[in-house]
Amino acid sequence: MKLTLRLLADVGNNACEEKSFYFLRKELPVRLANIMKEINLLPENLLIMPSVELVRSWYVQSFMDLVEFEDHSGKTREVLERFCKTLINVRNRHSNVVETMAQGVMELRDCDTVDNTTENSLQYFLDRFYMSRIGIRMLINQHTLMFGKDLPGHIRHIGAIDPTCKIGLVVADAYENAQFLCDQYYVDSPVLELVSHNGVSGAAGRTPIESAYVPSHLYYILFELFKNSMRAVMEYHADSDNYPCIKVSIVLGNEDLSIKISDQGGGISRNQSHLLFNYLYSTAPRPDSTDMGGSAPLAGYGYGLPISRLYARYFQGDLQLYSTEGYGTDAIIYLKALSSEANEVLPVFNKASTKFYRQTTQTSDWTNSSSVFGNNGRNSNMLGHMGLLIKPSPRIAQPSVTGARAV
Secondary structure, eight states, rough: OOOOOHHHHHHHHTHHHHHHHHHHHHHHHHHHHHHHHHTOOOOTTHSSSSHHHHHHHHHHHHHHHHHOOOOOTTTHHHHHHHHHHHHHEEEHHTTTTHHHHHHHHHHHHHHHHOOOHHHHHHHHHHHHHHHHHHHHHHHHHHHHHHSOOOOOTTOBBBTTTTEEHHHHHOOOOOOOOHHHHHHHHHHHOOOOEOOOOEEEEOOOOTTTOOEEHHHHHHHHHHEEEHHHHHHHHHHTTTTSSOOOOEEEEEESSSEEEEEEEEEOSSSOHHHHHTTSSTOOOOSSEEEEEEGGGGGGSSOOOOOOHHHHHHHHHHOEEEEEEETTTTTTEEEEEESSGGGGGGGGEEEOOOOHHHHHHHOOOOOOOOOSOOTTTTHHHHOHHHHHHTTEEEEOOOOOOSSSOOOOOOO
């Protein structure tokens, strides 16, 4: 079934718990089974890591919990309520999957040498694994917010979807919470300069921009980008009393809704730029969990950017970075302007994806292996690399005023 943002919102407007039950009892086990098969293709030395074994056990248990409903009828209240509670249990069980899988990868790197072939397999797998997780949680959240005891973020929300998401408010919300962390670490923070332009034919240029979207997804992306920009600005201008502002432009076109975040944090060299979307890569030192009394770190884990890009691409958007070394970085979030064109993007488990885990590193066919013709293919076309199909949550210091929940 082809799922779009518009379809999910329309189904929510005409919510039928029985139909949702029949769809999810088949769809969710299939998605869980696909990613479980893919986990089994990982290198043996990674599969034996304690954290990876724990993640595998969570997926097996969740699969077993859901297949129990395969022969149940959705016409009884007792079954529907039990199914909703099961979905909540599954979601809670998997709430720490990102951190736990990251721990498994770190365990592997601490006790074994990771060659290029294994590294490529890990990056390929983690993109697909986390994208699958985003899709599963989206479906679970839609059901539990509409039919369970979970309260939606705002009265106008349709499950997790805000049909008139005020983009500027989500930007301000993410900035304020990132600013809170920045003030804790640096006792100061860059000012936000926000401008909007509605470029749709017939609209006033400064009309507030609204769009159907999932606020929690957009918030996650913006929060991560603001944290990165603030840290870069504060450290690059450490000897200055005046910090350049962070500029944000929101532009609505006929096809794209674009959000550009520009900082003057010194940028990053081209030799490092292709690593920015690699998992566990960070320009910041890894934070000590005992620092700041257990509060959220400003940077250092190396998962913020790659997962932010997955959230952007989940509904056929994108996240791209353009850096000028010695000056700063522009981050551009692209979203679909029309919810009817925002198709769900998911990994496909097939023979092609299976072969990727078994292939060896290809020999470079250019004189310089870091040539733009040979080195950056993974990040320039992730959809093809991941074998994705256009198919039919961070804790913050303060509550969100836009109903943009952690995802």
